[in-house]
Amino acid sequence: xxxxxxxxxxxxxxxxxxxxxxxxxxxxxxxxxxxxxxxxxxxxxxxxxxxxxxxxxxxxxxxxxxxxxxxxxxxxxxxxxxxxxxxxxxxxxxxxxxxxxxxxxxxxxxxxxx
Amino acid sequence: xxxxxxxxxxxxxxxxxxxxxxxxxxxxxxxxxxxxxxxxxxxxxxxxxxxxxxxxxxxxxxxxxxxxxxxxxxxxxxxxxxxxxxxxxxxxxxxxxxxxxxxxxxxxxx
Numbered sequence: 001x002x003x004x005x006x007x008x009x010x011x012x013x014x015x016x017x018x019x020x021x022x023x024x025x026x027x028x029x030x031x032x033x034x035x036x037x038x039x040x041x042x043x044x045x046x047x048x049x050x051x052x053x054x055x056x057x058x059x060x061x062x063x064x065x066x067x068x069x070x071x072x073x074x075x076x077x078x079x080x081x082x083x084x085x086x087x088x089x090x091x092x093x094x095x096x097x098x099x100x101x102x103x104x105x106x107x108x109x110x111x112x113x114x
Numbered sequence: 115x116x117x118x119x120x121x122x123x124x125x126x127x128x129x130x131x132x133x134x135x136x137x138x139x140x141x142x143x144x145x146x147x148x149x150x151x152x153x154x155x156x157x158x159x160x161x162x163x164x165x166x167x168x169x170x171x172x173x174x175x176x177x178x179x180x181x182x183x184x185x186x187x188x189x190x191x192x193x194x195x196x197x198x199x200x201x202x203x204x205x206x207x208x209x210x211x212x213x214x215x216x217x218x219x220x221x222x223x224x
Contacts, residue, residue, distance in 0.1 A: 004157075033211070042118075042201055042214030043158070056210045090157050092212075102148065103212060105157035 002027065004093045004106035012112045013081050021076040021109045023091030031055075032074040033103060034066055035090040043090055049074055050096070078111075086113045116141040120202050120215035127222050130191045135218045137202030138184040147185050148212065149178050150201040158201055192222045 005024045013019050025032050031050040035043035045058040049068035063079045078085055088110050092103035117140045127133055139147065146165055150158035162171045164180040171178050175196065177188040187200055199219050203212040 035212075040216070042203070042216050043212070045211035045213070048210045050210075058211065088155075101146075102160055102163055104160055105150075107157045108155075110155070 004091055004104055006089075006091050006106040006109050008109060009107070010110045010112075012114060014114055015081055015083060017081050018077065018079050019081060019111060021078075021089050021091075021111070022073065023076070023093075023106060024073045025091075025093035026104060029093040029095050029104075030072055031094045031096060031101075032068055032072065033092040033094070034074070034076045035092065035105075036060075037088045037090055037108070038086075046076070081113045083113050086111060116204070116206055116209075116213050118202055118204055118213050118215040120200075120218050122218060123216070124219040125221070127189075127192055127220070129193055129222055129224050132188070132190045132192070134189070135187040135200055135220070136184060137187070137215055139202075139204050141204050141206035141213070143207045144204060145207075146205045147180055148203045148205070149176075149185070149187055150203065152199045152201055152217070154199075189220070192220075194222045194224050196220065197222045 007022045033048040034046040037043040047066040048056040052068045066076045068074045088108045090108045091106045094101045094103045119138050121136045149161040152158045162178040167182045169180050175190050179186050199217040201217045203214045
């Protein structure tokens with residue numbers, strides 16, 4: 001079975017630009033979460049979506065937004081990019097968004113802002 | 115504030131030399147503790163979920179245990195292919211997010 005897929009793999013953008021990252025969850029999974037991981041640190045929670053509704057938002061500015069589509073895929077959008085947004089962006093898929101559940105991560109999108 | 119701390123930050127072992135990684139947590143209402151393995155430039159790979167104190171899980175050379183304040187990941191007779199960063203995360207209270215520690219970078223030399 002295919003795991004979580006993310007696109008693109010790598011991306012280089014200039015300060016002030018906008019970026020869209022995409023994620024397809026494991027087949028049958030209805031929840032997608034987004035995390036940001038900077039070098040040497042653990043992933044930091046950005047958003048969670050379950051059944052197309054936002055279930056949680058981390059401590060990130062309003063420049064970050066996301067949505068989930070009817071097929072449960074998701075997009076993460078970042079506006080007005082800053083140098084500090086350079087990181088590995090991870091998408092995690094889970095069957096449910098309630099209770100206690102394992103989250104399975106994709107390979108990530110490496111974003112570099114110059 | 116919910117917090118997860120992992121130690122040591124880095125660990126070098128000789129092949130076959132067993133050791134343990136520590137994950138201590140301060141959270142309100144632990145619902146689950148998760149261990150992941152992460153190779154450089156890749157996404158975390160799920161290893162274990164532990165739900166309550168006293169629980170243990172094993173997979174090949176890895177064994178995870180949980181107490182009320184911390185979790186240990188025991189690595190028995192490690193091989194070079196076990197070299198990776200091991201991440202610990204918790205889910206707590208009414209939150210849906212995972213709270214991660216900074217990880218332990220493990221290097222196993224042949």
